[in-house]
Structure formats: C-alpha cells, structure tokens
Amino acid sequence: MPKLMSLSNPFILKQDQRVVLSQRPLNSLESEADHLIGADRAISKYRHWLRKKLEVASVETPLPLALDS
Known part of the structure; x- marks a missing residue:
C-alpha cells in the first residue's frame, strides 16, 4: 500500500x-468578497495574523536616510 500511495502522490x-496557481486573487489578503464558513476559521485566523504581522513590519521598518550628494 505505501508503494501505491507514493506513486499517486506526484499525480495528486x-x-x-x-488549481492553486490558477486561483485569483493571488494574494489571499485581497479577497474581500470571500464568504468564509465555520470550517474556514483557520483561514480567517491566518489572514488576521498575517495582517497584524504586516502592519507591525511596516511600522518597524525605518525609512531610508537621504544620502548627501
């Protein structure tokens, strides 16, 4: 059985x-129109976590200093 499964894995x-590469929008944070149901709770939590991480990263990133010419 393991041999059979290992042969089918690359196909699957x-x-x-x-399917994944053809999904739109490419960035899941842009999918405002998604209608998530209870089973999608992990997706919702991940997007919330990612938004917070991106907000913190944008605040913590220092602006580049202008170089004197």
Whole structure:
C-alpha cells in the first residue's frame, strides 16, 4: 500500500498545483468578497495574523536616510 500511495502522490500534487496557481486573487489578503464558513476559521485566523504581522513590519521598518550628494 505505501508503494501505491507514493506513486499517486506526484499525480495528486500536480493536480493541486494547477488549481492553486490558477486561483485569483493571488494574494489571499485581497479577497474581500470571500464568504468564509465555520470550517474556514483557520483561514480567517491566518489572514488576521498575517495582517497584524504586516502592519507591525511596516511600522518597524525605518525609512531610508537621504544620502548627501
């Protein structure tokens, strides 16, 4: 059985890759129109966590200093 599963995994992963790469929008944070249900709670939590991380990163990133010419 493990041998059979190892042969089918690349086939399944290739199918999944085509689906994932064709999804729009590419950035999941831009998907305002998503209608998430209870089973999608992990997706919602991840997006919330990612937004907070991006906000903190943008605040903590110092502005580049102007170089004197």
